[in-house]
Amino acid sequence: MGVKGLQYFMDRCCPEACVTVNLREMARQHVAKNQQGCTTTDNTTSPTLVVDGMACLRHWYSCKDWVCGGQWREYMDVLKSWVEAFTSAGIRLVFFFDGVVEEQKRQEWVKRRRRVNGEVSKMFRHMKAHGEQPGKELFCLPSGLASFTPFALRSLGQEVFCSVREADYEIASYARQHGSMGILGQDSDFIIYDSALYLSVAKLRIDSLTTVMYHRQRLCQTIGLTVTQLPLLACLLGNDVVSEEQMQHIRNNAMAAYRINSPVPHSGAPQGQMVLAVSHLVSSLWDREEQETGLIPQSLNLSAPHRELLKRGVRSYLLPGQEALQQDDMSALPSASAFEKHFSPKILKACREKHVAAEGFMVYSVVFEGVTECSNTLEDEENTELLPQALVYKPCRQRIYGLLLLHGHDGSSVDLPAIREWFVYSGNPLKEPDMVHPVPLGFPGDQPSLDLLWFGTSPEVSALRLTSFLSIFDCQEYKELYGAIEDSLLAALCLVTYIVLQVQTLSQEDLDAYLSQAVCLRLKSPQELQQIKSSCLSLFLCLREKLTETCSKRSRVLQSRPNAPEHSHKTTPGGVQNWREREMFGGHRHGGGWRERGEARRYPREYENGERLWERRGGMRGGHFHPAPHPNCHDGGPQNMSRPPNRSRGPSYRNRGRYQLSPRWSQPPAPGT
Structure with missing residues (x-):
């Protein structure tokens, strides 16, 4: 959420309400105030920042x-340093992330998704025109960054919550209930809520731990309102x-009256004048209805x-325990x-x-509301030859829904309502949800009950x-690999196999690029990733062989396309293909993708050096690689590496970036995010 024009007004027209503060000093003052007469220090006295x-x-x-x-390891380093800056100052952090999209705000969510789609399109047009980021x-x-960051913070020992309603509301409620030192965010709604102090993350200097505090009382003095009148002001200005x-x-009407009654109007911009005009109206x-309650x-x-x-x-701003909440606020609770x-x-x-503790996502909304959504992803809507990720992962999501909803049944005669999916992809106008x-x-016979799968403890x-x-x-063929390779590698192998089976335009080089990420990057530090060489060859080849065998059983043969054909770019007539129509009537169309548009492939120098390194090791004989066997990858018995694997035409550094796998993420994200 956010109040239209209020942040601008405070920054530009109300400097007395924007106070630079030192968070270390605030923490010391908070401790001194709350420990008077207290002999112990716990979460009730510790200076706590609630972080949006x-x-x-x-x-x-x-x-x-x-x-x-992006670089996941480097991102983790940033998070770690950021958290340590606060903990070294004795400040406890509590993080909140959006967990649901409330239906009353769905249209605003759709509006924002369409706006971001336009920004993504500009990015792709720039790259195609200039050949650079x-x-x-x-x-x-x-x-997927918003989905995975809560897991990253939890791995750093931080307290993380995922909301079951509007996250801003839960942040303000938590801060008020626990007497928190402040709310660190960038949303003018935190001025409207009668809660803890609102601190700007945009103006935070992490080295000195200084930022700007937006002072609620000083704002009210400037615009002539009380704190209890701020929610009406916010709604008249416009919010989610x-x-x-x-x-x-x-x-x-408010602006017209303001200009008549103020011979010397406020010197600020029109946005600032609008805030003052509506404030005078409220x-x-x-004043005319003092008895109004x-x-x-x-x-x-x-x-x-x-x-x-x-x-x-207005009710959306009333926190638990505040007046008027008891009147009719039950309508705000989910039914x-x-x-x-x-x-x-x-x-x-x-x-x-599990949802509230940020131990999962998507499942809560499906179980309680039968709805799920996926925000914008970095996909070129003008490329009609690659399926959007929302459709690539649709069969996977359908099986997840089946696991959740068809438990205890064979699935043949159960009449269940469809899941409402709000997924952003090319050709989807987002006027209504997809019914999936x-x-x-x-499973042979009935599916096992969900209670058994979630709470059972036996080996079975x-x-x-x-x-x-x-x-x-x-x-299912990979069951034999469980325990033989790391769980993270098994998950990556399953994900890459699924993508290869779903997307027929992917080549052998794409497969090599995906698998090499999973094998080589998971144990590298951010510093090592700056100067990475090709390694872990035997494990890479073992996994690739398993994947290729699985694809062959399903008549999916990967082709090698090491070089792009030399012809000019061709634009598909009629603009962007409607993916919904393609999925319904034509199935997958298999084309050459961007390779057929004449875009040159560029291999970085380190990959060339990596290939030479393999040859110098003596691993290349007779056109085949002969690496040492990997001790943890086997077929239920001793690993036989004497049979040479298919010859590699060279790893591909080009990354499509379409299915949430990227060259420097240490672990591939989960599907459907």
């Missing part, structure tokens, strides 16, 4: 090569619940639907959905707890979990 994680992503992600997906003005966060357009006539409404003054000229909308918007009846109370409780039906995993249940995981990716 979503607002911090752009400030945390400072890696230079962001187009290909664009500058900061076209920066886009790597896909009440759009600018819906209250435009109120603001026009103040005058209460409702959320919306009766004298405000509104239609019945607009009055109800405004009430809902039971048709999906909850398919799950036991134990499952529902565990699902919510669950698909059974293919562990085997069922593994079978379920492999079945989701259609990689």
Whole structure:
């Protein structure tokens, strides 16, 4: 959320409400204030900052090569240093991330997704025109960063929460309930909530731990309102619940009255004048109705639907324990959905707890509401020859839905409602959700119950979990590898196999690039990644052989395309292909992708050196690699590496970046994010 024009007004027109503060000194003062007469230090007295994680992503992600997906190890280093700066000052951090999109804000979510789509298109056009990564003005966060950052912070020992309603509301509620030192974020809604101090992450200097505090009381003094009147001001200016357009006539009248009644108008820009004009209107409404106790003054000229909308918007700012909340705020609480009846109370409780603790994502929304969404990814909507990732992972998601909803049944005669998917991809106007039906995993007989899979402890249940995981990716053949290779490598192998089977335009070089990431990068430090050489060859070849065999059983033969054909770029007639129509009527169209558009392939020098290194080791004989066998990769018995694997035509450094795998991520992200 955010109040239209309020942040600008405070920064440009209300300097007295923008106070530079030192967080170390604030922490010392907080401890002194809360420890008077207290002999112990715990979370009730520790200086705590509640951090809006979503607002911090752009400030945390400072890696230079962001187009290909980014450097996960380098990003982890940034997070670690950032956290240590606060902990060294004795400041406890509590992070919150968005966990759901409330339906009352769905249209605003759609509007933002369309805007970001335009920004992504500009980025791709720049790269195709100039052959290089664009500058900061076209920066886009790597896909999936918001989904994986909570896991990264938890691995650093931080307390992380995922919201079950609007994250801003939960942040403000937590800060108020626990007497937190402040809220660190970048959202003007934190001025409207009557909660802890609002501290700017955009103006944070991590080296000195100084930033700007937006002073709620000083703002109220400047604009002539009380804190309890701020929610109405926010809704009249426009926010995620009440759009600018819906209250435009109120603001026009307020501005006209302001110009008449203020012979010397405020010297600020029109945005600043609008805040003052609406503030004067709100103040005058209460002056005329001192006895008014409702959320919306009766004298405000509104239609019945607009009055109800405004009430809902004002209620969204009322935190637990505040007046007027008891009146009719129950409408803001989520009601039971048709999906909850398919799950036991134990499952529902565990699902919510895991979601809130940031131990998973997507499952909570599916189980409780039957809905899920995926924000923008870095995909070129003008490239009609690669399926969008939303459609690539759709069969995988359908099996996940089947695992969740078809438990205890064979799936053949169960009439279940479809999952509503709001996924951003080329050709999807986002006017309504895609209705996606669950698909059974293919267990012999009935699927095991979800309660058994989640809470069972026997070895048989562990085997069922593994079978379920492999079945989701259609990689049952890899069961023999469990325990023989690291779990992270097995997960990567399943993911790459799934992608190769789904996307027919991927080549042998693409496969090599994906697998080499998983094998070579997982144990490298950020410093080592700056000067990486090709290594771990035997393990790489072992995994590639397994993957190739699995694909062959499904009649999927990978072709090598080491060089791009030399002909000019051709534009598909008719512009962007509608992927929904293609999926429904034409299936996958297999084309050469960007290779057929004449784009030259460039191999970096370190890859050339890596190939020479393999040859110098004596591993290349008779056109085949003969590496030493890897001790942890076997077929249920001694590994036989005497049979030479298929000849490699050279690893491909080019990365499509379309399916959440990138050259420098240490572990591939999960599907459907």
